[in-house]
Amino acid sequence: xxxxxxxxxxxxxxxxxxxxxxxxxxxxxxxxxxxxxxxxxxxxxxxxxxxxxxxxxxxxxxxxxxxxxxxxxxxxxxxxxxxxxxxxxxxxxxxxxxxxxxxxxxxxxxxxxxxxxxxxxxxxxxxxxxxxxxxxxxxxxxxxxxxxxxxxxxxxxxxxxxxxxxxxxxxxxxxxxxxxxxxxxxxxxxxxxxxxxxxxxxxxxxxxx
Amino acid sequence: xxxxxxxxxxxxxxxxxxxxxxxxxxxxxxxxxxxxxxxxxxxxxxxxxxxxxxxxxxxxxxxxxxxxxxxxxxxxxxxxxxxxxxxxxxxxxxxxxxxxxxxxxxxxxxxxxxxxxxxxxxxxxxxxxxxxxxxxxxxxxxxxxxxxxxxxxxxxxxxxxxxxxxxxxxxxxxxxxxxxxxxxxxxxxxxxxxxxxxxxxxxxxxxxx
DNA sequence: GTCTATATGTGGATAGAC
DNA sequence: GTCTATCCACATATAGAC
Numbered sequence: 001x002x003x004x005x006x007x008x009x010x011x012x013x014x015x016x017x018x019x020x021x022x023x024x025x026x027x028x029x030x031x032x033x034x035x036x037x038x039x040x041x042x043x044x045x046x047x048x049x050x051x052x053x054x055x056x057x058x059x060x061x062x063x064x065x066x067x068x069x070x071x072x073x074x075x076x077x078x079x080x081x082x083x084x085x086x087x088x089x090x091x092x093x094x095x096x097x098x099x100x101x102x103x104x105x106x107x108x109x110x111x112x113x114x115x116x117x118x119x120x121x122x123x124x125x126x127x128x129x130x131x132x133x134x135x136x137x138x139x140x141x142x143x144x145x146x147x148x149x150x151x152x153x154x155x156x157x158x159x160x161x162x163x164x165x166x167x168x169x170x171x172x173x174x175x176x177x178x179x180x181x182x183x184x185x186x187x188x189x190x191x192x193x194x195x196x197x198x199x200x201x202x203x204x205x206x207x208x209x
Numbered sequence: 210x211x212x213x214x215x216x217x218x219x220x221x222x223x224x225x226x227x228x229x230x231x232x233x234x235x236x237x238x239x240x241x242x243x244x245x246x247x248x249x250x251x252x253x254x255x256x257x258x259x260x261x262x263x264x265x266x267x268x269x270x271x272x273x274x275x276x277x278x279x280x281x282x283x284x285x286x287x288x289x290x291x292x293x294x295x296x297x298x299x300x301x302x303x304x305x306x307x308x309x310x311x312x313x314x315x316x317x318x319x320x321x322x323x324x325x326x327x328x329x330x331x332x333x334x335x336x337x338x339x340x341x342x343x344x345x346x347x348x349x350x351x352x353x354x355x356x357x358x359x360x361x362x363x364x365x366x367x368x369x370x371x372x373x374x375x376x377x378x379x380x381x382x383x384x385x386x387x388x389x390x391x392x393x394x395x396x397x398x399x400x401x402x403x404x405x406x407x408x409x410x411x412x413x414x415x416x417x418x
Numbered sequence: 419g420t421c422t423a424t425a426t427g428t429g430g431a432t433a434g435a436c
Numbered sequence: 437g438t439c440t441a442t443c444c445a446c447a448t449a450t451a452g453a454c
Contacts, residue, residue: 011437029320032241035429046439051431086407109378111238150408156386157397158406160379167378169318170369177365188366196405197367198295199359220419244447255421260449 015053017043020103022064027104031061031115058118062125064106069128072096076135085142086149089162090190092136096166097186101175107167136162165193224262226252229312231273236313240270240324267327271334273315278337281305285344294351295358298371299399301345305375306395310384316376345371374402 021042025034036057040047054060075095079088099105119125140158143149149158171189174180180188230251234243245266249256263269284304288297308314328334349367352358358367380398383389389397 007437030241032239033319033321036431037429047430048432048440049438052437057430110242112242147408149406150404153397153401153406154388156388157379157383157401160382161377161398161401161406164377164379164382168370168373169376170366170373173369173373174366179363179365188362189370192362192366192370192405194405194407195359196401196403197358197362197370198403199356216419245449246447256448257422257450258420261419266448 011053014043014045018045018050018053018060019063019067022060023067023106024104026061026064026106027100031057031106031110031112036060056118058112058115059122061106061115062119062122065119066122066124066128068099068105068107069125069132071099073128073132073135084146084148085139086146086194089136089139089143089149090194092139093162093165093193094186094190097171097189098182100166100171101182101185105166109167133159162193165189220262223252223254227254227259227262227269228272228276231269232276232315233313235270235273235315236309240266240315240319240321245269265327267321267324268331270315270324271328271331274328275331275333275337277308277314277316278334278341280308282337282341282344293355293357294348295355295403298345298348298352298358299403301348302371302374302402303395303399306380306398307391309375309380310391310394314375318376342368371402374398 018039022034022039025038025042029038034057036047036050039060040050050060054063072092072095076088076092079091083091096105119129136159137155140149140155140162144151144155168189171185174188175185227248231243231248234247234251238247243266245256245259248269249259259269263272281301281304285297285301288300292300305314328338345368346364349358349364349371353360353364377398380394383397384394
């Protein structure tokens with residue numbers, strides 16, 4: 001009994017190592033270029049063993065996505081409730097960018113039909129993605145209602161823009177220059193996303209009464 | 210003489226068809242998922258003939274990139290000189306997004322080392338990319354000097370952000386919903402890029418004297 | 419120059435020894 | 437459960453007929 005439990009535990013630990021390694025590889029090479037061989041050597045096991053844990057490469061990628069989605073959801077829910085919605089949204093984007101710096105966020109969009117099918121046929125993934133979409137949409141609507149987010153653009157457009165900023169290629173390009181600290185990078189990206197590239201040309205800002 | 214010239218002309222026309230088809234496929238499937246077979250059937254020729262025009266898949270992709278870069282450069286240079294720099298930058302982004310709607314812009318970033326090497330070993334590509342970088346950087350610095358673009362973010366960061374907006378995945382996702390016209394899509398994306406997601410919370414805008 | 423057929427390499431997935 | 441060896445499908449690139 002004890003031995004079995006221990007082995008099962010080891011199995012779970014290894015599975016987590018596999019997912020973490022896949023995460024990193026997906027973040028750097030993307031789904032199409034990542035090979036199961038890559039994952040195996042990164043973890044230090046043989047290729048065949050991966051299929052004892054995951055039925056296919058797509059299933060493994062789905063597991064990696066779920067891991068990140070759940071982490072992001074937990075981070076958002078851990079934010080102080082008294083924060084206004086826009087602050088939560090900024091924090092969520094910053095968290096995701098930090099996660100990308102740390103271990104990698106496997107959000108590289110591959111248009112592989114196999115992957116798409118596999119993702120949406122995974123209950124874990126669809127549940128996490130649906131929940132994430134709900135949480136972010138709600139925050140966006142709150143922020144609009146509070147006058148902190150522009151109301152002249154459909155909420156859907158805002159949500160998608162936020163999502164795409166988490167996998168902004170500019171982030172990696174700028175990071176590769178080595179001219180910025182991690183915090184500077186995150187700050188710049190978040191600021192550009194929410195405040196835009198432009199000043200308010202010809203206009204000055206006055207505090208409202 | 211005439212016959213040879215005609216054949217050469219035909220050859221060039223076909224080459225252009227190949228590049229256009231590759232463009233579209235690169236925009237939809239990306240470099241990794243696009244196969245030479247795809248390109249061949251799209252053009253309506255056999256697979257082998259592609260290698261009479263291009264030495265490799267990477268070379269073909271480079272040609273597609275060069276085509277788009279040159280088109281974008283021409284579009285920027287055709288803008289009225291009296292326009293302020295920020296207007297030119299907005300127009301350039303809008304042009305690229307329109308081009309993406311029309312025929313596709315093959316900017317899907319593949320981290321394939323083969324592709325990277327092939328791109329940077331192509332004089333045509335490096336020249337076009339260098340020139341594009343120069344043109345955009347100059348416009349950004351002008352716009353900052355004119356007070357239209359934020360000066361608190363390094364120019365390099367602004368340039369990279371602009372670049373990454375041209376291949377923003379949100380664009381395709383929103384387009385796929387079918388709820389927006391092409392013009393609305395472009396307008397929203399350009400507006401979000403320059404003006405940001407946020408209102409100026411608690412502030413009202415007053416025109417300067 | 420264009421096609422058909424094929425050589426070559428690679429990567430996902432499986433079989434079988436231990 | 438883990439490894440080694442292998443199968444199979446597919447994609448790049450080439451060879452050879454016409």
